[in-house]
Amino acid sequence: MKVISIDLLVGAAVLITWLSVLGMLRMRDPYQRMHYMSVPASLGAGLITIAILLQDGLKPEFFKALVTTFVLIAMNSVVTHAAARAFRIAETKDWKPNAEEEVPIQPSDEPVEQER
Amino acid sequence: MNIWEFAAEATIFTLVPLTYVAMRSDLRQRLVAFFMAGVLITILLMLLTMAFHRMPMMDLAITLSLMSFGGGLVFVRFLARYLK
Numbered sequence: 001m002k003v004i005s006i007d008l009l010v011g012a013a014v015l016i017t018w019l020s021v022l023g024m025l026r027m028r029d030p031y032q033r034m035h036y037m038s039v040p041a042s043l044g045a046g047l048i049t050i051a052i053l054l055q056d057g058l059k060p061e062f063f064k065a066l067v068t069t070f071v072l073i074a075m076n077s078v079v080t081h082a083a084a085r086a087f088r089i090a091e092t093k094d095w096k097p098n099a100e101e102e103v104p105i106q107p108s109d110e111p112v113e114q115e116r
Numbered sequence: 117m118n119i120w121e122f123a124a125e126a127t128i129f130t131l132v133p134l135t136y137v138a139m140r141s142d143l144r145q146r147l148v149a150f151f152m153a154g155v156l157i158t159i160l161l162m163l164l165t166m167a168f169h170r171m172p173m174m175d176l177a178i179t180l181s182l183m184s185f186g187g188g189l190v191f192v193r194f195l196a197r198y199l200k
Contacts, residue, residue: 010123010163017156021130024152025137030144037148041155048162055166064174065162068181072158075185079151082189086196087144 002054009051013044020044030087034080041076045069120167127160147191154184 017040024036049065056062088095097103134156137149161177 007119010119013159014123014126017127017130017159021133021152021156024148025133030148033145033148034151037152037155040152040159044159045155045162048159052162052166059171061165061171061174064178068158068162068174068177071178071181071185072155075181076151076155079185079188079192082192083147083151083195086192089196090144 006051006054009047009054013040013047013051016040016044016047031084034084037080038076041072042069045072118167120163124160124163124167127156127163130156143195147188147195150191151184151188154180154188158184 020036020039024033027033027036045065046069049062049069052065053062085095092098102109131153134149134153138146138153141149158177158181161173161180165171165173165177
């Protein structure tokens, strides 16, 4: 039972990793693509950490994997925010929206693209 | 071949599409691919540690996760300040 659980956890982590990469490729601009970094950083690494716990118990490698997972989760959010802010600054002079600029808040506020 | 080795081999091929994006896309897309590659290689190092039973290798995963954060922030600052 424990071996099956470990296999399932590791398999799910690999599947999540692949789906995130493919989803990232599917998106069209870097703001959308950045969302797909958080899934392997949190879920993928977390599932592998649980699998290490199941296999080896409370050994040093589990605690190191736990630290790695926490670092990935914390740093990923910081880097994602900083990158999005930098992209915005590179496009406009300031990251804050202009007075006349419309900022979409709800999904229904997004401009609808004309289908070809 | 145990599950860890199989998972590591499956994960390493996720770097192929990221390499393509890093080679062919514009600057911002390349930076996102670089961030994603940092996360995936960290996961890959965790898997390889378990696959080869070399437990000190887990230190590499911790180090890479911290270093890729610092390196990413340097690129981000450079992009915001100089590439307008």
